[in-house]
Each structure stands twice: as structure tokens, then as C-alpha cells.
Amino acid sequence: xxxxxxxxxxxxxxxxxxxxxxxxxxxxxxxxxxxxxxxxxxxxxxxxxxxxxxxxxxxxxxxxxxxxxxxxxxxxxxxxxxxxxxxxxxxxxxxxxxxxxxxxxxxxxxxxxxxxxxxxxxxxxxxxxxxxxxxxxxxxxxxxxxxxxxxxxxxxxxxxxxxxxxxxxxxxxxxxxxxxxxxxxxxxxxxxxxxxxxxxxxxxxxxxxxxxxxxxxxxxxxxxxxxxxxxxxxxxxxxxxxxxxxxxxxxxxxxxxxxxxxxxxxxxxxxxxxxxxxxxxxxxxxxxxxxxxxxxxxxxxxxxxxxxxxxxxxxxxxxxxxxxxxxxxxxxxxxxxxxxxxxxxx
Numbered sequence: 392x393x394x395x396x397x398x399x400x401x402x403x404x405x406x407x408x409x410x411x412x413x414x415x416x417x418x419x420x421x422x423x424x425x426x427x428x429x430x431x432x433x434x435x436x437x438x439x440x441x442x443x444x445x446x447x448x449x450x451x452x453x454x455x456x457x458x459x460x461x462x463x464x465x466x467x468x469x470x471x472x473x474x475x476x477x478x479x480x481x482x483x484x485x486x487x488x489x490x491x492x493x494x495x496x497x498x499x500x501x502x503x504x505x506x507x508x509x510x511x512x513x514x515x516x517x518x519x520x521x522x523x524x525x526x527x528x529x530x531x532x533x534x535x536x537x538x539x540x541x542x543x544x545x546x547x548x549x550x551x552x553x554x555x556x557x558x559x560x561x562x563x564x565x566x567x568x569x570x571x572x573x574x575x576x577x578x579x580x581x582x583x584x585x586x587x588x589x590x591x592x593x594x595x596x597x598x599x600x601x602x603x604x605x606x607x608x609x610x611x612x613x614x615x616x617x618x619x620x621x622x623x624x625x626x627x628x629x630x631x632x633x634x635x636x637x638x639x640x641x642x643x644x645x646x647x648x649x650x651x652x653x654x655x656x657x658x659x660x661x662x663x664x665x666x667x668x669x670x671x672x673x674x675x676x677x678x679x680x681x682x683x684x685x686x687x688x689x690x691x692x693x694x695x696x697x698x699x700x701x702x703x704x705x706x707x708x709x710x711x712x713x714x715x716x717x718x719x720x721x722x723x724x725x726x727x728x729x730x731x732x733x734x735x736x737x
Contacts, residue, residue, distance in 0.1 A: 401674055405461065408584040409575040417582045424582040431555075431579075431587060438557035446532040447560035450539065451547050451734040453727060454561045456554025458591055459584040462652020462675065463569040464601040466514045466697070467620055467717035469551045472565075473523045475724045476547060481731070484545035486534040487515045488552060489527030491676030499528035499537035508700045513676060514551065516700050531559045547731060554595075555586055562734045563727055564595040567618075569653065570602055596730065597723055616723040622715035623664065628699045628706035635711060637664035644690035645669070650677030650698050657695050660713070668693060681705040 407414040413421060437443040455472070457463045469485060476483045489500070489512030500511060502525040508516040511527055519525040524542040528534035535548050550559060554566060568574075575584045592598050598615040625640075627633035645666060649657040650673035658670045673683070679701050684692050692710045694702065699712035 399674065402672065404581075405584075407576075408460075408578075409572055412576060413578070413582065417576060417578065421578065421582040424579040427581065428579045428588070435557055443558070445558060445560050448532060448535045448539070448548060450545060451562040451731050452535070452550060452559060453547065453563045453565065454550040454553035454556070454559070455565045455567065456550075456552050456556075457567045458554070458587050458589065459568075459572075459574055460580065460586065460652075461572075461584060462656070463567045463572075464599075464618060464620060464717060465552055465567050466517060467715060468565070468567055468599060468618060468719065469549055470518055470521045470523070471618075471717035471719050472724070472727070473518070473521070473549055475719070476549075476727070479724070479728055481547050481728075482542075482544045483547045483549055484524040484526070484535075484538045484542055485515070485518050486531045486538060486548055486550050486553075487512065487518070487525065487527050488529055488531070488556075489515050490552070491678070492527065497529065497533075499526050499530075499534045501526050501537060501541050509678065513697050513700055517697060518551070520700075531556050535559070563597075563730045565597045565599055565723075566592055566595045567599045567601065568592075569656075570600045571656075572653065597726060599719070599723065616720040618720070619718045620660075620715040621718055622660075622713050625693065625711040625713050626699075627708065628694070628702055628710035628712050629708065633708075637661075637666055640666045640668070640691050640693065640711075644688055645693065646671065646686045646689045646691070647693040648673060648679075648684065648698060649695055650679065650701075651675055651695055657713075660715075661693060666693070673698075677701075684710065 407417045438445055455465050455469050473483045492512045502511040502515045502519040504520045515525050515527045524538055526534040526538035531550050531553055539545050574589055579585045592612055598612045599618050600615050602617050602619045625635045645668040647661055647668035648671040652675045654672035661668055694712050696712045696714045
């Protein structure tokens with residue numbers, strides 16, 4: 392819910408996707424779901440049969456994505472996997488579409504820690520600030536070529552949110568699932584949140600379950616690994632060297648905002664930390680302006696790191712962000728490394 396209390400159509404639709412069964416809204420959209428499913432299946436078949444061109448990069452490619460629309464922890468997983476591969480002696484680079492970019496063009500953009508998130512997209516900006524080489528383009532293969540031209544040391548590419556980008560050949564597929572939300576009502580777009588059927592998980596190399604208190608036991612896939620997100624120290628948006636603990640945000644006058652795929656997860660995290668904040672949900676990849684954080688009487692404004700990169704230019708000392716890091720199963724890293732060794736041997 393954006394500031395002012397108005398609920399947008401996208402927010403209402405997202406809520407209805409995760410309601411039990413069909414609602415009046417999703418029921419009205421249900422006749423369109425088979426059309427979307429047929430189109431998606433046809434598109435994938437055309438790539439698999441070579442009718443649509445699939446490009447293979449000269450280094451192995453790991454794709455990280457999900458089946459459903461909305462946040463499931465993909466970007467923290469990409470950052471953690473990139474760090475783990477570096478620790479194992481690999482030299483990973485990241486490619487992404489850069490969703491939400493302003494003035495996006497067909498030309499790939501190399502992203503650095505200094506790149507404006509409005510030009511790169513919020514998630515690529517975060518990954519670049521984590522010290523990883525990053526390139527963005529709608530054509531992920533073109534992004535990969537540009538990345539390797541600028542960083543010839545890269546020996547593996549991780550494609551953030553690339554599961555359905557079949558134009559890029561991949562050596563290892565990872566599907567991320569929010570175990571608490573599951574697949575919502577189980578319907579395909581636009582009546583439900585699914586881009587592809589749940590049966591697609593049987594064909595990926597690994598399913599990564601974002602652990603939650605209420606995990607869906609139906610998601611206990613044999614190729615599944617657990618992941619948690621951890622973070623407890625807040626940093627100043629205008630000055631990241633300033634830090635604070637959750638105890639400093641007790642009492643009234645605390646506001647929290649989130650423009651991510653699942654804002655409720657961030658608000659629940661704050662609640663678990665003992666922070667009672669007035670929450671403000673915004674659409675995923677929302678472009679914040681100063682007026683969006685002008686909360687009268689607020690003594691603290693809390694946000695995610697993904698939102699902080701877009702608010703840094705106008706944030707004041709009341710603004711804080713909570714960085715989170717993905718903790719992944721070491722067995723997943725071992726499986727990825729084993730597959731990479733096999734790819735190189737071939």
C-alpha cells in the first residue's frame with residue numbers, strides 16, 4: 392500500500408494470487424491462464440527444438456530464477472553464490488536484465504559500484520556494490536559478451552532472474568522458491584503467480600527453498616537445498632558507516648517502507664526484531680522520490696537495502712536500511728562446482 396493508503400491494482404492482484412482458491416478478480420482472469428500457459432510452452436519448445444536461436448557463451452552459465460512472479464530471494468542468493476565461487480577460486484561475473492532501468496537500450500551496460508541505480512536497475516547496482524562484475528541487457532547473451540570483454544578473467548557467468556530467458560544456454564539451473572508463500576493459488580498468469588508449472592522444478596539442477604516458519608511441505612523436492620536470509624544491523628542510508636541495532640527503534644514514530652516483490656517479508660522481519668513500525672508497501676522496483684519518505688512526525692524510516700540504493704540521494708539522518716545476506720547450504724556450492732568441473736572437462 393503506497394503512502395496515502397491507496398491500494399493499486401497490482402497490489403490487489405498480488406494479494407489475490409496468494410489467497411486460498413480463486414477470488415472474484417483472479418476468477419475473472421482465469422480464462423486467460425490457459426492462453427498464457429500455451430504461449431509459454433510453445434516458446435520453450437521452439438527454443439528446445441532450435442527454431443529460436445539459443446546462444447552459448449564460451450564459459451559455463453548458471454541461471455538463478457523462479458517460477459512465480461515476485462520476490463523469493465534470488466538476488467541475495469546470486470550474491471552469496473558469487474562470493475562462494477570466488478572463495479573456491481572461480482572468477483564469476485553477473486548478467487541481468489536490469490528490470491526497471493530508465494532509458495534502457497539494446498546496448499549492454501557495464502555496472503559498477505558508482506553506477507546510478509536508475510540506469511542499471513536496483514538489483515544489479517546492489518550486486519556491483521558487493522564487488523562482483525555486472526552487466527545488464529535485455530539480451531543476457533549480449534550482456535555476457537560485454538562482461539567478458541571488459542573482464543576477461545571471468546570464468547563463469549551467473550544470470551540473475553534468467554530461468555525463463557531460454558535464448559541463453561545454461562549449464563546449471565537453480566529455481567528459488569519462497570517456502571512460506573509457495574505457489575499461491577497454483578494458477579498460471581494472470582490468474583495466479585506462476586510463469587511456469589510447478590512440474591518445471593523436476594527438470595532444474597537445484598531447488599533453493601527460502602526457509603520460513605511456515606514451510607510448505609509440498610515443496611520438499613529431492614533436489615532441494617535450504618537458504619535463510621540473515622541481518623540485524625541497520626546502516627544509515629545517507630551514511631552507511633553509521634550503524635544501529637533494532638533496540639534503537641523501539642517506541643512510536645517508526646515508519647518502514649519496502650518496494651520489493653514481497654514487502655510483507657521485510658515488515659515481518661522488523662516485527663521479529665521487536666520493531667513496531669507503520670508499514671508502507673510499494674510496487675517492486677519502485678522509483679522513489681523525496682515525497683515518498685516525507686512522513687510527518689517520523690523519527691526513523693526503515694527500508695531494505697534494495698530500496699536504499701534509490702533513496703540515497705535524498706535520504707536524511709532518519710533513514711536506515713537493513714542489509715541481509717543469504718546463508719546457503721554448502722552442498723549446493725559443492726554441486727555447482729562439480730557441474731562446472733564437468734562442463735570444463737567436456
